[in-house]
Amino acid sequence: MSTTEDFYAGSSETSDGKVFTVSGQDWDEIAAGLGEDGGDAQERVVVNMGPQHPSTHGVLRLILELEGETVTEARCGIGYLHTGIEKNMEYRSWVQGTTFCTRMDYLSPFFNEMTYVLGVERLLDIEDDIPEKATVMRVLLMELNRISSHLVCIATGGMEIGALTVMTIGFRERELVLDLFELITGLRMNHAFIRPGGVAQDLPPGALDEIRSFIALMKKRLPEYAALCNANPIFKARLVDVGHLDLEGCLALGLTGPVLRSTGYPWDLRKTDPYCGYETYDFDVQTWDTADSYGRFRVRLNEMWESLKIIEQAADRLAKMEGEPVMVADKKIAWPSQLAIGSDGMGNSLDHIRHIMGESMEALIHHFKLVTEGFRVPAGQAYVPIESPRGELGAHVVSDGGTRPFRAHFRDPSFNNLQAMGVMSEGSMIADVIVAIASIDPVMGGVDR
């Protein structure tokens, strides 16, 4: 029974023991309260951390059983950000699906779109018909996205252990990537840019120059993270040997991505099961051999360099592809119109509107059918996993031959990897729980979907 008055969280009766509503600087009250009724302060304490704790990467609830400051048992409560995206996708056309799934893991929108679109394209059997330029643009956007996602991981991870400079410079660089996204797709987040059959729009003029100057700038700024963190004794004291999980643990719990690679196993779907022509790019899989939070930090840092290498190569290829198509040639699948800049801002291309309204009734019918009804996808199921910044991300796409997904399930790496929270943090100090979770890099939008 609580003895504390709190305007926001009312006291509650429970049969499991005393309940304290903790709001900071009140440990004496708890210690005194535990001593009442003949109980002693050695009693086990179960602490709910979150779901609104600043150190839990969004709305993650941690249920920690403590003995002093040592965590004896740790569990996750998730679902606070469940939005029913998978169910909603069943009521929209296949193209509209990208608009929904891009919002799942909001730090890596292009990866969500990509795995869904690859699944749809496999069911449509048009995997080999995607224009080269669209594929290169997809790779370019994904690798830019990998950098922005790793930057947020390192930035928030740094903030949680008090390294505020890492946070400010991390978000500073991420903003540069988001500016590039805005230039190319029109939006900073939630792009819905990768569509079944290609991408929504060609590169705008000047984009390649911006990308090149971004690469040049990043080559100057990435060493700052290494200088701030790599050998920093405080940083290492907080991260080294924290959140340890070896290869067997990773495989048993299905962990992939930087966590798996920090055990020294070079598993990266871009190399082992290449998609989007990744086998034609020159890059290395980054590993570390410590299997701890520090190793995961170093893997992410090194992966940003590798992504820069891929972006450079993709930009070189795009420079030679000016004017090439970015959408599949099959007019039964390709989105009928392109956007153009008009006197009142961005809108439908006037040429296209003139064509369908003034020249060809068939084109109008075709446009109407594709936009309202959409295309049909042959019945079957597909699963095309890709290497997202957090590990294996895959969409299990099921079609019944209709114009809407019969079922779209996303195997989100954050959802799977968060299962390792308990085994990473039990037996450690409560402060290490935060570091361990930050090293998994869960994004609750992806976990809860």
Add this chain to the structure above:
Amino acid sequence: MTDEKKVGPAEAVEQPAVEQSPENVPAPTNEVRTIGERQGMFGVSGTGDTSGYGGLVAPVVYPAAAERPYGGWFDAVADGLDPLIDAVVLHRGEITFHISAGNLLAAVKLLRDDPKLRFELCAGVSGVHYPADTGREMHAVYSFLSMTFNRRIRVEVSVPDAAPTLPSICSVYPAADWHEREAFDMFGLVFEGHPALTRILMPDDWPGHPQRKDYPLGGIPVEYKGGTIPPPDQRRSYS
């Protein structure tokens, strides 16, 4: 990793679904998986349909079971699992093993422990609800990955809606823990032997299983400038 190449869509024995509607299949080679039928064309029926297309009836046909040889490494995996398999479906270069609920636990133990199979990673469980697949409405679809051989397979277990129970594979692949909880939460699939089969995404006291096809999407009509737009699941849809 071995030198064995992954079988792409071109090399695998492809058996596309579109030509497999019953009247197009020349001889009863295999059972064609017809699940339900689709009626009409523009989502209009009755007197509103002036096109006549509303009377169309087309079967919904899924890719049928394949026969040996499956091609590439598919046969090696099928050999390893052989007596436990009900059917094998090849589609778009991906292989699906249909396994009955009773054989599931034995099969996944083989998948993990047999040195010729070595599927180290269970990527997850995805529930699918086929209301028209009478007697086996609820499907649990597993994805397994062998990192040693770089192979990926799908295992599908179907159970009736009336008794949606199947064994939990948590004891073999601990990674399936949350995935099975999600499939229970969303579809009502009961995984027997799961250490704590509770809801995971929906609140603990939530009624029903939201991603079943008979569970409504919900939503309210939206009014805009005098017009009313119904929620997505009540709008006209193209069948």
